[in-house]
Amino acid sequence: MRPHPTFFKTADLDGFDAITAALEDPRPHPTEPALRQLGHVLMTEVLDVVLGAALEDHAVTICETFVGGLHAGVQRLEREADRAREDLAQHLRDFDGSEVADVDLQEAKRRADAIDVAARALEFVRDAAAAAYADATGETWSPWRGTVRGGTRSAAQIDAQAALRAVEDRKRAGADPGDAVVAFRASPRSDAPEDARRIFDALNWxxxxxxxxxxxxxxxxxxxxxxxxxxxxxxxxxxxAKPDFARFGRAAPFRANDQLMALQPVCVLVLTETLGRAREAGAPEFGPALNLAEQARSRGVSCHRITPRTEAPCEAS
Structure with missing residues (x-):
């Protein structure tokens, strides 16, 4: 029987031993070497029965089915672990600080951790059986579906569909603009030095x-x-939010505003006409910038007009 974790530091143990010790189960738990030895012995027994006998022609199917069964067991345990973690998350959401809730929470965590350990243990058996099969036959086992995590002695095998989903998740994560989006529209004429200074002032603010x-x-x-x-x-x-003129024609700049507002900006900044010397009295203001300001006001979003240097960096409108 293993000593209780309070009598030693789990940091002094190998990774798997530390995980199993943290469960505080009074029953002994097989070590990683013992589990790998089990997988090796099981596959060796299968090979001893099959090779050199009438079943030898079907050795690949028999051995890969055996390893595949272990892999199916790993997947089943992983699904159970997912459900256990969902249950743990529910206990965390419902936690009210009471002693009963605390006991339930600890038990839910212990159950989730125990299933994780069982899945890891069966992975060791599976990987060792697959390695023994490869050593004896030169064949390499790989699952028909699903993902195999890479350990210290086996390469990771990733299902293509799972890999594609992971790539898409990373792309979506990389495209997340965050919670503080500042939307900005300006007149195409606003490219004078004074425009640049005031735009930079407003953006720095x-x-x-x-x-x-x-x-x-x-x-x-x-x-x-x-x-x-x-x-x-x-x-x-x-x-x-690039205007799609091919699709929307002259309405494209305004459709782009719809995209900007769909980002739920915390603030809108607009410069409807140049602040430089090219500014003409009575010149029309830039319609799309006015439209964005109007959309912001109608939705209660803070909207600021960029103004000349004699005023604040930008004024509310």
Whole structure:
């Protein structure tokens, strides 16, 4: 019987021994070498019966079915572990601090950990059986479906569909703009030095307010390209809602605004006309920027107009 974990440090043990010791089960648990020896012996017995006999022609099918059965057992235990972790998560959500809830929580954790250990133990048996099969026949076992985790002595085998899902998950994670999106639209004419200074002032203010901000814009020429340059210099994430003129024609810049608002921005910044010398009295303001400001106001999103230097970096509108 193993000593109770309080009498030794699990850090002094090998990885699997430390995990099993942490279960605090008074019953002894087989070690990793013992489990690997079991897998080796089981496959050796199968091979001794099959090879050199009438069943030798079917040795590949028999041996791979044997290893596949062990793999199916691993998968079944992993599904049980998933359900146990869901139960543990439910106990955490419902935890009210009472002694009964604490006991239930500890028991749910112990059950989840015990199933994880059982799955890991059967993995050792499976991998050792597969290695013995490979040594004896030169054949390599691989599952028809599912994923095999790589251990210290076996290469990981990954199901293609699972790999594709993982790639998509990573892509989606990489495309997450975060919770602090600042949307920006500017007139294509706003590319004067004064425009650049005031755009940078406004974006620096927003960055101070939301240090983890992402900057969402359409990438149009003028002020938005200046803002894009600022984001690249500051290392701020960029989210581009490019107008699709081929699909929406003249309405494309306004459809891009719909995409910007769908990101649920915490703030909208607009520069509807240049602040430089090229500014003409009575010149029409940039419609898409006005439209974005109107959408922000109608949805209760903080909206600020970028103003000349004699005023604040940007004023609420």
């Amino acid at each position: 927003a960055h101070k307010e939301w240090p983890d901000m992402s900057l969402a814009l359409t990438g149009a020429k003028g002020g938005e390209r200046l803002a894009k340059r600022w984001a690249q210099q500051k290392g701020v994430r960029l989210v581009l």
